[in-house]
Each structure stands twice: as structure tokens, then as C-alpha cells.
Amino acid sequence: xxxxxxxxxxxxxxxxxxxxxxxxxxxxxxxxxxxxxxxxxxxxxxxxxxxxxxxxxxxxxxxxxxxxxxxxxxxxxxxxxxxxxxxxxxxxxxxxxxxxxxxxxxxxxxxxxxxxxxxxxxxxxxxxxxxxxxxxxxxxxxxxxxxxxxxxxxxxxxxxxxxxxxxxxxxxxxxxxxxxxxxxxxxxxxxxxxxxxxxxxxxxxxxxxxxxxxxxxxxxxxxxxxxxxxxxxxxxxxxxxxxxxxxxxxxxxxxxxxxxxxxxxxxxxxxxxxxxxxxxxxxxxxxxxxxxx
Numbered sequence: 001x002x003x004x005x006x007x008x009x010x011x012x013x014x015x016x017x018x019x020x021x022x023x024x025x026x027x028x029x030x031x032x033x034x035x036x037x038x039x040x041x042x043x044x045x046x047x048x049x050x051x052x053x054x055x056x057x058x059x060x061x062x063x064x065x066x067x068x069x070x071x072x073x074x075x076x077x078x079x080x081x082x083x084x085x086x087x088x089x090x091x092x093x094x095x096x097x098x099x100x101x102x103x104x105x106x107x108x109x110x111x112x113x114x115x116x117x118x119x120x121x122x123x124x125x126x127x128x129x130x131x132x133x134x135x136x137x138x139x140x141x142x143x144x145x146x147x148x149x150x151x152x153x154x155x156x157x158x159x160x161x162x163x164x165x166x167x168x169x170x171x172x173x174x175x176x177x178x179x180x181x182x183x184x185x186x187x188x189x190x191x192x193x194x195x196x197x198x199x200x201x202x203x204x205x206x207x208x209x210x211x212x213x214x215x216x217x218x219x220x221x222x223x224x225x226x227x228x229x230x231x232x233x234x235x236x237x238x239x240x241x242x243x244x245x246x247x248x249x250x251x252x253x254x255x256x257x258x259x260x261x262x263x264x265x266x267x268x269x270x271x272x273x274x275x276x277x278x279x280x281x282x283x284x285x286x287x288x289x290x291x292x293x
Contacts, residue, residue: 003136005258006251011142013250014149015207019223020230020242021156022200028173028237029193031092036077036099037201038224039106042217044070044202045209046110052125059125059210067203074198077102078191086190103220111217119215126210145207152200153243160239169193173237233273235283244284249273 019041026034047069051062081102085095127140160166171179172186180186208223209215230249234241249269256268277283 005254007136007138007142009251009254010247011145011211011250012254013247014146014153015204015211015246016226016230016250017153017243017246018149018200018207019204020227020234020246021153021239022197022204023227024231024234024237024239024242025156025193025197025200027231028239029169030078030082030190032082032095032099033228034077034099034197035096035224036103036106037197037227038220039103039110040070040074040198040201040220041205041208041223042107042110042215042220043073044205045215045219046114046119047202048206048209049119049121049215052121059127063203063206066206067199070202070205071195071199073106074194074201075191077198078194082194083187083190103224107217107220114217116217120213121210121215126213141210145211149207152203156196157239157243165189229270229273233276233283235285238283238285241283241285 019037022040023034023037026032026037044066048062048066051057051065052059055062057065077099081098082095085098127144130137130139131143132138160169168179168184169189171182171184172189176186204223205220208219226249230245231237231242232245233248234243234245252269252272253265256265260268
């Protein structure tokens with residue numbers, strides 16, 4: 001049923017968009033392609049599982065706590081690593097290579113702590129009730145994912161476009177040096193950006209973990225590939241592009257599974273993305289502007 005597939009695609013696309021939002025936020029503000037973002041996705045999923053199993057927190061509280069844990073991880077990466085690279089004027093490739101190492105280290109730590117086998121949320125904490133709307137089967141979990149994702153995306157988009165904080169972030173994205181001369185706390189906003197971006201990545205991990213009910217150490221790696229594809233499709237550093245790109249990838253995957261086959265899911269989704277980039281190589285929202293001092 002087409003309508004049911006559209007609901008499934010919307011739910012998956014919303015998670016992709018959330019993950020890509022954190023990815024593109026770091027690139028847009030810090031100018032860094034943070035390849036440890038997939039590890040934050042994994043950290044969020046495992047953190048939620050620990051809070052549910054060990055601390056007996058309700059699912060909503062465990063989800064919030066997991067996003068905070070992921071955010072703190074992102075903040076530590078910025079403070080301990082990226083800040084020093086900025087201070088030493090490291091070339092653009094150095095932070096990217098460094099975050100690859102961080103991602104591998106965090107993933108290995110997760111495997112050492114929790115083992116390589118799949119983990120699952122306790123059955124009683126995963127909502128199983130569903131709504132039947134004119135033949136559509138919409139689970140409470142899917143509805144929660146869609147509503148939460150759109151709410152967070154709307155808050156972030158409006159915050160960037162219409163608040164003083166958003167204007168400061170846009171100024172930093174244009175030129176950190178000029179923003180500093182204008183009295184903007186550049187380092188403080190770098191910290192905030194790293195925290196929020198990693199928190200969104202961890203939240204996406206929780207939502208995927210709940211949706212598939214499977215958590216494993218390498219779950220962030222395929223998501224990282226998809227996040228890179230989404231921000232390239234949408235236009236590097238553009239929040240609107242991350243939203244649309246995430247939804248596009250979710251719809252492409254679900255429709256290919258429904259009408260072609262699960263084995264062709266990634267081939268169809270990334271093939272369509274490749275064709276779009278052939279027509280519009282700068283992404284959906286134009287060129288990435290170069291920073292000027």
C-alpha cells in the first residue's frame with residue numbers, strides 16, 4: 001500500500017535528517033567534516049539502553065539523557081582536539097583525519113564494553129500500540145519519531161534564521177575572525193555547536209535503535225556514509241538541504257525496498273543521489289561559500 005510506505009519513508013527520512021543536521025551544523029559553523037559523528041550516533045543508542053536497563057528510566061527520560069551524553073562527548077572532542085587544531089591553524093584535512101581516528105577509537109570502546117553482538121531494548125519499553133487511520137497503520141513509535149524530528153528541525157531552523165544566537169552563528173560561518181572582532185564569543189559558540197550537533201547525532205541513534213530494535217557497535221558506520229551523502233546532496237553546510245536530503249534518502253530507500261527489493265536499497269538510493277548531483281553538482285541549495293578573513 002503506497003500510503004503505508006510513505007509513512008514508513010517519512011519516519012526513516014526524519015531520522016536521517018536529524019543525523020545530517022548535526023553533521024552539517026558542525027561543517028557550517030566550525031568548517032570541519034566531523035567523521036566521528038557516526039560514533040556519536042552509536043554512543044547515543046548505547047547510552048539510552050544503559051539508562052533503560054541499569055537505571056530503570058522511562059523511555060522519554062532515557063532518550064533525553066542519551067542525547068545529553070552524546071552532546072557531552074561532542075563537547076569533549078571539540079575541547080580536547082578540535083580547539084587545539086584551530087589554535088595551531090591546522091590544514092582542513094587534519095581535523096577530518098583526526099575525527100576518523102576518534103570515531104574508530106569510540107567504536108572500538110563500545111565493542112569492548114558491550115560486546116559485538118546485537119543488543120535490544122527491553123520489550124516492555126518499546127511502544128507497541130498503533131493507530132489505524134483510514135487503513136493506515138501508524139505505530140506510536142513512528143508517530144513519536146516524526147513529531148519529535150519535525151519539532152527539533154523546526155526549532156533549529158527558526159533559531160538559526162530568526163534569533164540573535166542564530167545571527168551570531170551565521171556570522172561565524174561567514175568569517176570567525178570578523179565575528180570575533182564584532183565581539184561575538186566565537187569559542188563559546190563553537191562549544192555550543194559541537195554539543196548540539198553531537199546531541200542530535202545521539203538522538204538519531206536512539207530513534208534508529210528503537211525503530212529497528214537492534215544496537216551494535218558498528219551501527220554508526222553506514223549512518224555516517226548516509227549523512228555525508230545527505231549533506232552533499234543538500235549543499236554543504238546548508239540546514240535546509242540537510243532536511244530535504246535526509247527525507248529524500250529515506251523515501252528512496254523505503255520505496256526501493258517496497259517495489260524493487262531490499263538487496264537493491266542502497267544501490268537505488270545512492271544511484272538517484274548520484275544522478276541528481278550530475279545535474280546539480282553543488283547540491284540542492286547552491287554553492288558552498290568560501291570563508292574570508
